[in-house]
Amino acid sequence: MLLVDRERERDELTALLQRCRPTLALLTGRRRVGKTYLLARAWPEDVLFLYTAAQTTPELNRRQLLRDLAAWSGEEIQPEDHPTWRSVFRLVADIATRRAAAEPSKATAFVLDEFQYLADGGEGVAAVASELNAVWEQINRPAQPSIPLLIVLSGSAVSTMEALAGGGAPLYGRFSWHQKLQPFTYWHAAELAPFTDLRDRAYLYGIFGGTPRYLAAVDPTRSLAENAADLLLSPRGEVRQLVETALDQEEGLREVPKYRAILRAVADGCTERNEIAQRAGLANDHGLRSKLSTLVELGYLEERRNVDARPNEAVRYAIADAAFRFYHRFVAPNASILERYPPADVWEVSAAPDLDAYMGLEFERIATQAYDRRASALGLPMVERWGRWEGVDRMRRSLEIDVVAPLANGRTMTGAIKWDYAPIGAAVHRRHLEMLSRAADAGRAWAHAGLKADAPLFYVAAKGFTRNFREEAEESGHPVILWSLEELYAT
Numbered sequence: 424m425l426l427v428d429r430e431r432e433r434d435e436l437t438a439l440l441q442r443c444r445p446t447l448a449l450l451t452g453r454r455r456v457g458k459t460y461l462l463a464r465a466w467p468e469d470v471l472f473l474y475t476a477a478q479t480t481p482e483l484n485r486r487q488l489l490r491d492l493a494a495w496s497g498e499e500i501q502p503e504d505h506p507t508w509r510s511v512f513r514l515v516a517d518i519a520t521r522r523a524a525a526e527p528s529k530a531t532a533f534v535l536d537e538f539q540y541l542a543d544g545g546e547g548v549a550a551v552a553s554e555l556n557a558v559w560e561q562i563n564r565p566a567q568p569s570i571p572l573l574i575v576l577s578g579s580a581v582s583t584m585e586a587l588a589g590g591g592a593p594l595y596g597r598f599s600w601h602q603k604l605q606p607f608t609y610w611h612a613a614e615l616a617p618f619t620d621l622r623d624r625a626y627l628y629g630i631f632g633g634t635p636r637y638l639a640a641v642d643p644t645r646s647l648a649e650n651a652a653d654l655l656l657s658p659r660g661e662v663r664q665l666v667e668t669a670l671d672q673e674e675g676l677r678e679v680p681k682y683r684a685i686l687r688a689v690a691d692g693c694t695e696r697n698e699i700a701q702r703a704g705l706a707n708d709h710g711l712r713s714k715l716s717t718l719v720e721l722g723y724l725e726e727r728r729n730v731d732a733r734p735n736e737a738v739r740y741a742i743a744d745a746a747f748r749f750y751h752r753f754v755a756p757n758a759s760i761l762e763r764y765p766p767a768d769v770w771e772v773s774a775a776p777d778l779d780a781y782m783g784l785e786f787e788r789i790a791t792q793a794y795d796r797r798a799s800a801l802g803l804p805m806v807e808r809w810g811r812w813e814g815v816d817r818m819r820r821s822l823e824i825d826v827v828a829p830l831a832n833g834r835t836m837t838g839a840i841k842w843d844y845a846p847i848g849a850a851v852h853r854r855h856l857e858m859l860s861r862a863a864d865a866g867r868a869w870a871h872a873g874l875k876a877d878a879p880l881f882y883v884a885a886k887g888f889t890r891n892f893r894e895e896a897e898e899s900g901h902p903v904i905l906w907s908l909e910e911l912y913a914t
Contacts, residue, residue, distance in 0.1 A: 427635070428611035429461045432602055436465040436575070439600055440530050443571040445516075445562050447597045450577040451584040452604030453722050454672055455636035455665065458577050459536055461604070466532045472496075476540035481551075484541050485511060492518070508541070509554040516562050519572035530571035539580040539674055548583055552576075553593040580674035582720060606633030606722070606744075609789040610796055613912065616641040621908040622885065623647045625842075626778070629785035630655065632745030637662045648770055655746070656754055656766035656774070666750045673721060678714075681705060685714055686723060686742065690751030694727070694739040715740060723747055730810030730827040731869055745785055752781055779842060786842040787811070787825060790883040793911040794904075803904065804879065805831040812869070816861040824858055826881050827869055835872035838881030838904075847884045849891040855880070856899070876900045883911070 426433060432450075439446050452458050463473060472495050476484045486502040489511065493500035496518050505511050519531040535541070542548045555574070562570055578584040581603070587594050588601050607615065609628040615638045616631075618624050626647050631637045631654075640661045641650050654662040670679045681703070688702035696715065700707035718724040725743035728736065742748035753774045754761070761769055791809045798805060807829045814822050826838035839855050841847050862870035872878060879902040882888070887907035888896075896903045 425615075426461070426464055427614045428607055429457065429604075432461055432604070433465050435600060435602075436462075436532075436573075440466055440470065440532050440571075440573045442573075442599075443530055444569040445559065446573045446599050447559065447594065448573065448575040448600040448602075449584065449588055449598045450575060450602050450604060451581050452579065453581060453606075454579045454669065455634045456579075456604050456606055457635040458579070458604055460635070462534050462536060462575065462577060470530055471532045471534065473534040473536060475536040476538065478537075478540055481540075481542050481547070489514075496522075507554065508551050509557055512555050512558040513561075515574070516558060516570060516572060519570050520568075523571050530573065532573045532575065534575045534577065536577045538576045538578045539583045544675075545583050545586065548587070549593060552587055556593040556597065559594075559597060578674075583674065607635060607638065608633060608792045608796070610792070610912075612638055615639065616643045618643050618647065621912050624912060625786065625789055625885070625908065626782070628789060629745055629782045630749045631662065632747075634744070634746060637665060637746050648767070648775070651749075651774070652766035652770045655749060656757075656761055656769055658758075658761055660766070662746065663750065663754060666746055669747075670723075676717070682714060682718060685711075685718065686747060687751050687755065689724060689740050690742050690748055694741065695737050696740075699740065719743075727811075729812050729814065730808075730829065731812075731867060741784065745788075748785075749781070753777075779844075782842045786883075786885065787840045789911060790840045790881075790906070791826075793883075793906070794881065797910075797913070804834065804836070806836070807831050812862065812867070814862075814865075816865045820861070822858050822862055822865075824855070824862070827873070828881070829869070830879075834875070834878050835869050836879040836881050837870075837873040838879075838883070840883045842885050844886060846887045846889045847882075847892060848889045849895040851884075852880075852882070852892055852896050852899070855882075877902070879904060882906070 436448065439448055450458055450462065459475060472492060474488045474491055485508065489500050489502045489505060498518065505514055515533050522529045522531055539548050542551045576587065586592060588598050589595060609625070612628045612633050613624040615635065616627055618627060627641065630651055631641060640654050654660045657663065670676060670682050676682065684703035684705065685699055688699045691702060693699045693702045696711065697707050700711055705711050715724065719726055723744050724740050727739045727741050742751070757769055757773050794803065794806065810827045812822065812824045812827045816822055824837060825840045826836065828836045830836055837859060839851055841851065859870050859873050863874055880896065880899070881904045882896065883906045885908050888905055893905065896905065
């Protein structure tokens with residue numbers, strides 16, 4: 424089975440089982456990111472027991488788990504004989520012991536997926552974890568024979584699951600492996616849906632983002648326009664339905680309509696908290712701050728600050744998930760039209776003409792991900808953190824610089840990222856240096872650093888650069904990195 428961008432996690436999980444001793448692991452990540460897909464493929468079927476808890480009562484989950492465990496192990500198990508989670512975990516350890524005794528090379532991988540559903544709320548989950556810890560203490564005593572048992576706890580209630588490894592939690596210090604699974608980058612999105620045309624590969628990431636479940640629905644034998652129309656624009660579109668129900672399925676999320684209103688406001692261009700409050704019709708209070716923080720934690724929003732922002736400066740927000748950004752930009756505003764007209768027609772009239780303007784932010788993400796992917800192989804300096812800068816100069820004229828990146832070697836890299844249909848000319852390079860000079864005159868330390876001769880310039884243009892651009896950039900005296908789509912997608 425195809426496994427994209429999860430090979431390292433798979434290999435590490437495989438190695439954990441090969442320790443042949445009691446081991447605990449924790450895997451978290453938002454919904455649709457591929458946790459269950461990974462866990463189902465990390466070990467052979469004869470050593471893996473995977474139970475995915477349902478959003479029902481803990482009692483029903485306990486009984487179903489025991490029935491599934493009986494079917495998998497071949498042992499007769501009566502749910503009434505194991506009325507507590509401690510007795511269930513003790514049973515798991517006993518089964519692993521008997522399997523190893525019957526076949527010494529046989530280890531057991533016991534996976535509890537959507538672990539948060541085994542109890543009601545965070546306190547209940549902590550109580551179940553405490554029951555597991557009690558059994559763990561017993562089977563890890565020095566006098567006890569070592570049991571070849573790996574228990575993996577996995578779940579999409581990220582804050583609840585991450586709390587299991589936090590200080591003061593019953594299982595604190597018990598996990599030998601702890602991973603939060605992230606969405607795909609642009610590169611791995613293209614692996615899952617390998618369009619031939621490089622521009623279509625970039626569009627793919629800009630429209631569907633990096634969520635594996637969304638990308639798995641894409642058919643690269645059809646055009647990108649057909650995929651977008653059928654999967655995202657159509658009222659019956661598979662990805663559209665996943666996007667529209669994603670917030671409803673987030674564990675513990677209340678007042679979901681308010682969260683949707685916040686995302687819509689940000690997608691409409693409201694970047695600061697007061698603007699978001701006004702557009703969404705919400706009070707600019709602690710409740711809004713809490714909701715924004717939750718959306719950032721879940722990966723739907725991201726915080727954007729100037730690279731030299733002071734702690735008291737306002738945070739700007741942007742949609743972090745491209746599928747949600749596309750949905751709120753092109754799908755939600757056309758919902759009534761899409762009920763009456765073919766999605767392909769709406770794509771041609773409403774989405775396609777504005778798609779290139781929409782791609783600007785997404786192409787910046789692609790460019791920075793590409794640099795991180797290729798830096799080591801090409802010997803490029805390590806980026807300490809990626810940033811950009813928006814503001815005004817001393818004359819109150821607007822300044823916007825796409826790349827302001829402090830480097831690990833103490834220098835500062837700046838640059839511009841352009842999603843164009845033609846090679847960009849030298850005017851872009853001149854304007855960038857002119858904006859750096861204006862920012863330096865305004866007292867910006869990063870701009871002074873970016874003007875130094877040893878400060879790299881990073882330019883990315885979808886269709887490349889004219890000869891004049893290359894000549895002037897190279898004559899500037901700065902180390903220059905010039906990438907087009909071909910370099911972004913080079914192996």
